[in-house]
Amino acid sequence: MSQNPVIAITGMNAKPDNPGPGMAVARCIKESETFTGKIVGLSYDALDPGLYRPDYCESTYILPYPSSGEEALLERLTQIHEVEKIDILIPCLDAELQAIARLKPTLEEMGIKTLIPDQEQLKMRNKDSLPELARMAGIRTPDVTRVTSASFFYTCHNEGWHYPLVVKGLFYDAKVAYNADEAAAAFHKIAAEWGLPILVQQFVEGEEVNLTAIGDGNGNMLGSVMMKKRAITDKGKAWAGISIEDKKLNDAAAALIKASNWPGPLEVEVMLDTAGQYQLIEINPRFPAWIYLSVGVGRNLPYALIQNILGTTPEFPEYKVGTLFIRYAEELIVSLDEFESIAVNGHLGLNNSNAPK
Amino acid sequence: MTTEELQDAIFNGIDKLAAENKISHLSTQLISRYSGISEGKMLRHIPSLDKVITKWLKGKEAEINNFLNSFPATKAELLIHINLLVNKGDIATLLLSSNLDPLLDIDNLKKARKQLEKHINDVIKQLEDLPDRPTADLANELMFCLKAIVETNNAESQRKKASLAKDFPWEAENELFPAEDILKRLATNESGFVFDPVSGRSYTANETAVSILQLLRETVNTSTIVDRVTEEYDVTREAAERDILEFAGRLRGVL
Numbered sequence: 251m252s253q254n255p256v257i258a259i260t261g262m263n264a265k266p267d268n269p270g271p272g273m274a275v276a277r278c279i280k281e282s283e284t285f286t287g288k289i290v291g292l293s294y295d296a297l298d299p300g301l302y303r304p305d306y307c308e309s310t311y312i313l314p315y316p317s318s319g320e321e322a323l324l325e326r327l328t329q330i331h332e333v334e335k336i337d338i339l340i341p342c343l344d345a346e347l348q349a350i351a352r353l354k355p356t357l358e359e360m361g362i363k364t365l366i367p368d369q370e371q372l373k374m375r376n377k378d379s380l381p382e383l384a385r386m387a388g389i390r391t392p393d394v395t396r397v398t399s400a401s402f403f404y405t406c407h408n409e410g411w412h413y414p415l416v417v418k419g420l421f422y423d424a425k426v427a428y429n430a431d432e433a434a435a436a437f438h439k440i441a442a443e444w445g446l447p448i449l450v451q452q453f454v455e456g457e458e459v460n461l462t463a464i465g466d467g468n469g470n471m472l473g474s475v476m477m478k479k480r481a482i483t484d485k486g487k488a489w490a491g492i493s494i495e496d497k498k499l500n501d502a503a504a505a506l507i508k509a510s511n512w513p514g515p516l517e518v519e520v521m522l523d524t525a526g527q528y529q530l531i532e533i534n535p536r537f538p539a540w541i542y543l544s545v546g547v548g549r550n551l552p553y554a555l556i557q558n559i560l561g562t563t564p565e566f567p568e569y570k571v572g573t574l575f576i577r578y579a580e581e582l583i584v585s586l587d588e589f590e591s592i593a594v595n596g597h598l599g600l601n602n603s604n605a606p607k
Numbered sequence: 608m609t610t611e612e613l614q615d616a617i618f619n620g621i622d623k624l625a626a627e628n629k630i631s632h633l634s635t636q637l638i639s640r641y642s643g644i645s646e647g648k649m650l651r652h653i654p655s656l657d658k659v660i661t662k663w664l665k666g667k668e669a670e671i672n673n674f675l676n677s678f679p680a681t682k683a684e685l686l687i688h689i690n691l692l693v694n695k696g697d698i699a700t701l702l703l704s705s706n707l708d709p710l711l712d713i714d715n716l717k718k719a720r721k722q723l724e725k726h727i728n729d730v731i732k733q734l735e736d737l738p739d740r741p742t743a744d745l746a747n748e749l750m751f752c753l754k755a756i757v758e759t760n761n762a763e764s765q766r767k768k769a770s771l772a773k774d775f776p777w778e779a780e781n782e783l784f785p786a787e788d789i790l791k792r793l794a795t796n797e798s799g800f801v802f803d804p805v806s807g808r809s810y811t812a813n814e815t816a817v818s819i820l821q822l823l824r825e826t827v828n829t830s831t832i833v834d835r836v837t838e839e840y841d842v843t844r845e846a847a848e849r850d851i852l853e854f855a856g857r858l859r860g861v862l
Contacts, residue, residue, distance in 0.1 A: 408636040410629065457806070478807025494807040522806075524761040571804040572794065 255287040256334050257556060258362075261342030261536075262293040262300025262310065266579035267483040271342040273299070274542045275552045276306040281545055282553040290334050296592045302584045304600040309334065312596035320349045324356060336362045338559050340515075340537075340552070344421065347372055347535050363559050365467065365514040367535055374510050375533040377418060377449050384530045387505035389520075391530040392416075392452040402450070403433040414453040419444035426453055454531070456523040459494065461503045462538050464555050467513030471504045472558060473551055473566040475544045480574070488540050493547045493573040502528055515555060546573045613652050614659060616642045621663050626696030628758060631706035633660060657710070664701075664711060671698050671719050678726040682775075685730045689749070690772055693756050703750075703757045724750060738777050745777055752776045783829055783855045785862040790823045793862075803862065810861065815840065819854060829855075 257279060261272030276289050291300050291307035294315055301310040311330050314322040323346075330336065339362050341350045350357070351369050358364075367375075374383045377394065384391035393411075406415075417436040418424040422444055427433035437448050463474035476499055481490040503518045517534040537552060544551040547569035554564035591598045608616075620642025624630050629637070635656055639646045653659055679688050692699050701707070701716055702723055728746040731737070737745065756768045766786075770776070784790065794802045799817055801810040812820065818839065822832050829851060836847045 407632065408634040410637045410640055459807070480807065492807045492809075494804055496805045525765055572802050 253286065255337040255556065255560065256290060257287055258290040258292055258330070258334070258336045258339045259307075259342060260292040260313065260340070260346060262291045262307075263295060263298040264300060266577070268485045268487050269539045269577075270298075270300075271537045271539045271541055273303065273306060274539055275340055275342055275537050276300065276303075277542055278545050278550050278552040279556065280306055282550050285553060285556070287337070287556075288334075290330065290336060292330070296589065299582050301592055301598060302582055302588055302600075307600055309597065309599045310592070311598075312592060316345045316349060320353055323349055324353055327353075327357070327362070328360070331360055331362060338362070338556060339364050340555065341366060342536050344534060344536065365464075365555060365559050367510075367513055371510055371512060372535055375516075375535060377420065377451075377532065380530060380533070383506065383510060383533075386509040387502065387530075389502045389505065389530045390527055392454050394449055394451045396447040397437065397450050398447050400434040400437045403427070403430040403437065406430075406450070411450070411452065416451040416453050418449040418451060420447065420449060454521040454523050454529045456521040456529070458519060458521055458531070459496065459499060460488075460491075460520075460538065460540075461499055461518045462515065462541060462544065462551060463503055463507070463518075464515050464551060464558065465507040465510075465512030466558065467511060469508040469511050471507045472564060473544075473549050473554055474500055474503060475547055475549055475551065475569060476500065477540060477543055488538075488577070490574065490576045491540055491543065492575075493543060493569065493571055495569070495571045498528060502530070506530075506533065515551065540575060540577075543573065543575045546570070546575060610652055613644060613648070614662075616644050617649065617653070617659055618663050618666070620644070621660065622697045625667075625698075625700045628696070628700045628704050628706060630700065630704075630708050630711070633708045633710070660708075660710075661712065667698060667701055668715050668719070671702060671716075674698060675719060675722050675726065678730070680730060680733060682730075682734050685727075686771070686773070686775070689727075689753065693753060693768060693771065696757070699753070699757045703754045705754075705758065740777075745775075748776050783852070783859075784823060784827045785858055787827060789862050790820070790827070793820065795820045806862075808861070815850075816854060819851065 259272050259276050261270035262276070263270040264273050272291065272293070276291060279285055279289060288308045289306060291310035292313050293301050293310065294313055296312065300306060313326055316323070339350070339357065341347055341364070347366065348369065350364065351366055351372055354364055354366065354368070373379055378396055381391050381394060414426050414428045415433055416424055417427050417433055417440060419440045423440050425436035425440070427436050441448055457478070459476060459478050461474055461476045464472040466472050476494045476496055477488070477491040478494050479488045479491045483489050499520060502520065506512070506518060507516070514535070515537040517536065517538040518530070519532040519534070520528045520530050523529050541552060549566050549569050554566070557564040588598055617638060620638050621630070621633070623641045624633070624637065635646050635649055638656070639649060649656070674692065679685055692702070702720055707713060724746065727749055728742060731742045731745050731749070752767055752771060756764050756771070767776070792804055794804060795812070795817055797817065799812045799814070801812050801820065803809070815836070819832060819836065822835055826832065832851055833844060833847050836842065836851065837844050
């Protein structure tokens with residue numbers, strides 16, 4: 251592998267209320283003092299801002315949407331690889347993880363390394379399998395069940411469920427319902443968008459805290475950064491947050507990584523309930539959008555991931571507790587030529603790219 | 608599985624439900640979920656669930672009678688006895704919770720509840736070193752504390768439960784302030800900025816509050832804190848006590 255590795259990063263979308271992690275991951279790597287490689291940004295929409303940031307990426311490409319299938323994705327990655335000679339791929343979106351996990355052996359043959367969970371490990375963190383993983387790791391998690399009919403919400407009290415309940419899509423979307431009518435409405439809305447089954451989870455009252463870390467694939471947790479959201483967007487995403495250090499949460503995440511032999515980045519979302527107990531809500535198989543806080547506290551996790559893949563042992567100094575991040579939106583000016591290049595060619599050379607214009 | 612084994616499994620399921628104070632609405636679905644016996648199996652083998660529940664309650668009444676008949680007479684024994692009760696959640700729910708299924712025949716339970724109150728009152732009357740308050744008040748405070756532990760599951764009820772393991776509610780002066788480890792972890796700046804590195808919350812405090820927070824790192828004894836505050840500030844002891852109690856309440860609410 252080259253001394254100047256080429257890192258491809260997906261998820262360069264950044265709508266202010268629900269940004270993808272790609273731009274933040276690229277920013278972390280670029281700000282590492284020892285990184286001398288190149289970053290290739292990958293995204294799905296011509297209006298994703300990360301496609302136009304020369305300070306983050308040397309070149310950027312449009313990928314076919316995950317719904318186009320793995321073959322289309324592999325074909326496009328092969329085209330990009332022929333030009334860019336990608337060394338490491340860091341997927342940053344949940345929806346592409348299954349496909350990339352299946353393509354992993356082919357990508358490895360092509361010389362593209364990844365550190366991601368396999369399909370079985372991804373299934374373990376699926377919302378409906380979470381109770382089993384939580385049990386293995388000795389962490390509480392709210393009850394969850396699969397539902398295929400809205401009539402459930404009118405009889406569920408007989409089975410011990412009580413409102414409020416969280417009505418969730420299998421992969422995306424979640425709404426808190428305070429009575430059967432609200433739950434049925436949420437059921438129909440989410441089912442129309444994401445299909446059946448719908449998951450129903452007991453609502454946990456408390457405060458959300460998040461942790462991000464890297465699993466080495468042998469059951470060890472490499473570094474960790476914990477964050478408490480201080481302000482959220484309408485979609486519940488962090489808009490401001492502060493680094494915290496909570497040994498109980500750290501131990502819980504380490505137990506989850508150990509129980510699953512998790513390889514690669516992850517985000518653990520837990521609620522501290524009113525009884526002071528942690529309840530596992532979700533595991534995301536990627537870095538979170540707030541990953542730049544890891545640079546802020548002195549633990550650059552995306553760069554540590556690259557070091558780990560390249561065979562160097564990353565170092566994790568004590569981190570700065572009480573470091574705040576505040577997210578904001580700004581306008582990026584894009585020339586018509588750049589927009590045209592992405593819209594027509596699905597590619598933009600931003601800085602010293604060896605790719606054809 | 609024999610009918611007896613089936614019934615035992617159902618009894619265990621209702622025990623678990625009672626231990627979690629979830630017997631306000633006993634249904635076959637709920638019992639099925641907690642006993643691991645499918646509803647179909649229950650319906651096939653158990654002709655009347657009502658009769659099974661009544662039989663379960665009779666068994667529990669016998670346990671309750673044993674508990675009440677062995678009621679102790681000394682402080683240490685009383686503490687052990689009421690801790691046994693709260694730790695054995697099913698009979699605690701029957702003796703203390705307001706959320707019982709209306710279909711349960713609770714005539715005997717009502718008598719048992721009155722007996723429990725009387726026993727507690729009688730034992731407290733014999734205790735020494737009681738605060739200068741009517742014993743009926745103290746008995747009520749203890750009953751209120753027990754009910755809170757049984758009926759709710761939050762940080763406050765957990766704290767009450769832990770405290771009750773060693774002290775009666777009126778003796779738990781040290782519980783006035785949040786736990787020592789929480790107070791010690793706070794980063795408190797002279798400027799009045801206070802940061803909790805575990806919860807991520809920050810607060811602003813005035814000069815007096817900052818000095819009390821710094822004192823709390825050394826001691827949570829209220830009278831020592833009152834002494835120090837009256838030495839440092841021009842304030843009467845009564846006023847300092849009142850303000851410190853109010854501040855402790857606010858700290859418990861936010862930390």
